[in-house]
Amino acid sequence: MTQEIYQEAIKFAAEKHQYQTVPGTESSYLWHISNVAMEIMMAHQIKSNFDLNYAVQLALLHDTLEDTDTEYLELEDKFGVEVAQGVKVLTKNNNLTSKKERMLDSLKRINEMPKEVGAVKLADRITNLQKPPRNWTKEKIQYYWDEAKLINQTLQDKNEYLNKRLDNKIAEYEVYAK
Structure with missing residues (x-):
């Protein structure tokens, strides 16, 4: 990986997310996206079978x-069609009415893309399975936990290392969900 590619993408993301924090914290949103990137880099270090x-x-x-x-x-102009399409597929379709419909649609679209897109979805959920925000209800926590299991099952063939990481995070998250 070239450092220039990383630096260009993180600078763009930092500017776009500059006023956003990680839900339930005071932390800059860069914490989240850099952790997703770190999960991807670790997966590549374990097995370099993806771009x-x-x-x-x-x-x-x-x-x-x-x-x-x-x-x-804007994404297409700056990062190319392939990256813009991947980001679009990772974006939920808000025209669908329920959370479950949006997630099922998202997973279907992810499965039609190269494995890197699915790996990012796995890495995203890994980093999101932290202690839930205090304002989350037990039902929301349970739903999020069940959704993580669905993501891991549906994207089982995207990256073995990330699937195992997500399995472990799901097991750890059970203390909040039960």
Whole structure:
């Protein structure tokens, strides 16, 4: 991976997410996206059977369409069609009415893309399975835990290392869900 690719993507993401914090914390959103990228880099170190440059760009940019004012064409112009399409697939379709529909649609679209896109989804959920925010209800925590299991099962063939990491995080998260 070239440092320039990483630096360009994280600078773009930092500017786009500059006023956003990780839900339930005072931490900059960069904490989340850099952790997703770190999970991808660790997976690549274990087994280098995927395009690290592509996956890291997706990791750093995965929430730009969903959570910022970034436009698809802006991503395409700056990072290319392949990265823009990957980020778009990682973006939930808010035209669907229920959370469950949005997740099932997202997983279906992810499974139609290269394995790097699925690896980023796995890495994203790994980093999100922290102690839940205090304002989350027991039902929301349980739903999030069940959703993590669905993600891991549906994306079972994307990255063995990340699937195992997510399995472990799911097991650790059970204390909050039960």
